[in-house]
Amino acid sequence: MKVRTLSLATLMLAAATLAGAQEPLSYVPPNFGSSGSPEFDAWRIDFANRAVLKQGKSAEIVDATLANLSPNSEVKRLNESQPEFVRPIWAYMASAVSDSRIALGRAAYQSRKDALTAIASQTGVPVEYAVAIWGVESSFGGNKGSSDVVRSLATLAYTGRRTALGEAELLAVFDILQRGEASRSDLVGSWAGAMGHTQFMPTSFLSRAIDGDGDGKRDIWNNPVDALASTLNYLAQAGWRANEGWGVEVQVPDGFDWSLMDGTLRPLSFWQALGISVVPLEIGAGSAAQTLDPAWQVRLLAPAGAQGAAFLVGVNYQAIRAYNAADAYALSVAMLGDLIAGRGRLPTRWPTDNPPVSRSGASEMQVLLNTLGFDVGTPDGQAGPRTRAALQAYQKSRGLIADGYASINALATLRAEVQPPAPAAPAPGTAPALPPPPVASDPNYKGPPPVRMTW
Known part of the structure; x- marks a missing residue:
């Protein structure tokens, strides 16, 4: 029997192939054609090279996904703009937790909770908070976005302040398409690249989406059960603790040292010893005292200052905030979830005459x-x-x-x-005050002005 001697390079290549490596030895990007933006075209060729040669993505998927793309001017504008107006939290919450959204949320909760009971039990996350995220993110699937996610991410990737994010998310898109978890036409969502019923970014889909109904698919685009199950899993992976609330509204006494609102988690008993009291949780038409563990680790939150509503919030609040790092968003989701489940109320104590700065x-x-x-x-x-x-x-x-x-x-x-205030203006009808006359001791004094004679 003739034995073939293999070179070291061949053995190494074979080992890499057996290990599942995808990195090819060479790649030539296709002629993508002109998008109308030379800068975008140069980025697209460079990114295609890096995606295939450095990241090991399928050349076929990369070529097909990046073909026929051009920058989205609206995405570019939104990415570069910072609105001058900052919406007060009370205005945001009034819209996010409206009466109609609460009613729709309760109906969605009743129709989906049985399908999600097992996953809620596994993750320790109550179903109502996933339903609340569904409501805030897409109005329960009524507004999942209409932007081409690939085009949006490519626009973010080639220029501006989110280039690294855009490229990372596009690499995840290649994986989603390569695995057959979505078709190119499914990838529709927000201008920033979030997609599906509960608006997952592509990287979040890969790491946190799960099959909610057991059909072997993770379809967050068309299947609300999969989207809600994935959201429960997202919150669990973000650190949600079972059998623990997100937080409570509280009353803070006069003279409280607000510098203790420094983000540090402390036992509930610490705050209570300082005179902070929990506002009773409304249930239906009445109210009920809550049984809370004195050792519960919480921090003080007053998003509109000492004259607004205050809360003690724990790690589950932080898990909601991981979905969107804004207190207005996290509080809206938390309270919408409570109201969907038939408890709680919206706070009304807000400094409407002292809004946030622009x-x-x-x-x-x-x-x-x-x-x-x-x-x-x-x-x-x-x-x-x-x-x-x-x-x-x-x-x-x-x-x-x-x-x-x-x-x-x-x-x-x-x-x-x-900048001390300027002197007050003279009252109407009075002459403005004249500067004091110069004196001889003043080094700038040049004597009396000459007398001009008129004949």
């Missing part, structure tokens, strides 16, 4: 805080955690309520300290 107002606030020695870094118009912490430190140093609420009143206080 983007330009936030930039000005950041400049003023930096000027006063409370570092917020480079002003960016985003009143995020660093700005709130700096504002809290400023407020505490001045003996003010240190709630860190970036409001128009807080901005006015900073302005008054850094």
